[in-house]
Amino acid sequence: MPQSLPAKATIAHASAAASASAYESAPASDAGDALLFRKIAWRIVPFLFLCYVVSFLDRINIGFAQLQMKHDLGFSDAMYGLGAAVFYVGYVFCEVPSNLLLARFGARRTFTRIMLLWGIASTGMMFVSQPSHFYVLRFLLGVFEAGFFPGIVLYLTYWFPANRRAAAISVFFAGVAVAGVLGGLVSGWIMRDMSGVLGLHGWQWMFAIEGAPAIVLAGFAFTYLVDRPQDATWLTSDEKARVAALCGDSRAHGGGHGAHDKRSLLAALANPRVYLFAFIYFSLTCASLTLNFWMPLMIRDFGVTDVVAVSLYTVVPNAVGAVGLILIARRSDRTGERRKHFACCTIGGGLALAALTLHLHSFAAMLACLSIAATLIFAALPIFWAVPTRYLSGNAAAAGIALISSIGITSGIVSPWVIGLIRTRTGSMDLAVYLLAALLALSGAALMLGVKGEPAQRA
Incomplete structure (x- = not known):
């Protein structure tokens, strides 16, 4: 197991490089812009990608830990679901303040603080011995990680045009x-393989090993990132001016004061589109979180009992989904069309989930349904976020993006807990899957009907 951390970094960096290469094919207004944004993408995207991989791994690794943890500690499905949900209670309450702090103090300090604290909390999960420990640490992990994803979305608006x-x-x-x-x-x-080493359970080693990279990356974030394009020593004066012309001067996004923060938040609260986008994001994340948290158990329920085999089978839907979402997002960028792409992804993903309730007798068919669902649901996420970032600009973007994310991510409170209850009481996930398919269809209809056309790109 000493190779675990290097292997993790190698795989993630290779995936980031492939993803950045995929980004390069985005349409350009001219060759100069293509070279400029390729340069920016290769500078900031791989590092932030690696940070986000570690972030999400620390968020979802309880999906694998439950395969041993529930037996060792006597947790029921409902207890596990509640623990998974408690993360999002802390996350929701701290999301908007964290994004406003990023707009005021900059990405370097904000991302460093977030990664350091969540790494400590994630590693601390190895000391859980009773439900109260589990709930408290999951809550703290949510508090500390809050603002990281919407912060990345906001940060990218400084560097990339719509x-x-x-x-x-x-x-x-x-x-x-x-x-x-x-x-x-x-x-x-x-x-x-680590179970019993130094008297610790295997799941305890998993939390210790997978939580450590966040602490290491926190130190790199402060020295590697810059707060805005104007601060980038690796851009020329002409390149900085071009980014400002296409994306808006990023100085408008930072250095705000309390009054500006309050006005931004009030403007976001008064915008009806924010609530439409929040509902869509809620529906979408209900489905994506179900895949993240419950896929290992779905595979085990099919008769796969070895913990390593279960883990390896989860690779297939995730790997297919990673490739598929990049290809679909590239096509959406190339055509400039968002609504139909999103609706096709959500409806198709819902149908693929619903097919799982047919009690398929073929393991390959079940894995194919999971792979199709993962591809379409994951692909809908970046297409969705490309829409609200066109409607929100300036200081309002920090509050608006965080508000959409914080309201929408309440799905993380509702979804794992409700699914855990349904599973505990019925012994099946069929009812939960039908509800998720309906929510996905509603989210597709909401974007199609609620967003008529695209606003002009901001200069």
Whole structure:
């Protein structure tokens, strides 16, 4: 197991490089812009991608830990679901303040603080011995990690114009799938082969090993990142001026004061589109979180009992999903069309989930349904985020993006707990899957009907 951390970094960096290469194919207004945004993408995207992979792995690794943890500690499905949900209570309450702090103090300090604290909390999960420990640490992990994803979305608006944003954002949602791949490759082996070492359970070693990279990356974030394009010593004066012309002067996004923060938040609260986007994001994340948290159990329920085999099988849907979401997001950027792409992804993903309730007798068919669902649901996420970032600009973007994310991510409170209850009481996930398919269809209809056309790209 000493190779676990280097292997994790190698796989994630290779995936980031592939994702950045995919980004390069986004349409350009001219060759000069293509070279400029390729340069920016290769400078900031791979590092942030790696950070997001570690972030999501630390968020979802309890999906693998439950294969041993529930037996060792006597947790029921409902207890596990509640623990998974408690993370999002802390996350929701701290999301907007964290993004406003990023707009005021900059990305370097904000991302460093977030990664350091979540790494400590994630590693601390190894000391859980009773439900109260589990709930408290999951809550703290949510508090500390709050603002990281919407902070990345906000940060990317400083560097990439709207017509390139879905491709850039898709790289980070590929991180969701890559975290699933890494979890499948690494977590099962850690839990099996490290079990009993120094008297610790395998799941305790998993939390210790997978939580450490966040602490290391926190130190690199402060020295590697810059707060805005104007601060980038690796851009020329002409390149900085071009980024400002296409994306807006990023100085408008930072250095705000309390009054500006309050006005930004009030403007976001008064914008009805924010609530439409929040509902859509809620529906979408209900489905994506179900895949993240419950896929290992779905596979085990099919008769796969070895923990390493379960982990390896989860690699297939996540790997297929990582490739598929980048290709679909590239096509959406190339055509400039968002609504139909999103609706096709959500409806198709819902149908693929619903097919799982047919009690398929073929393991290959079940894995194919999971792979199709993962691809379409994951692909819908970057396409979705390319829409609200066109409607929100300036200081309002920090509050608006965080508000959409914080309201939408309440799905993390509702979804794991409700699914855990349904599973505990019925012994099946069929009812939960039908509800998720309906929510996905509603989210597709909401974007199609609620957003008529695209606003002009901001200069």
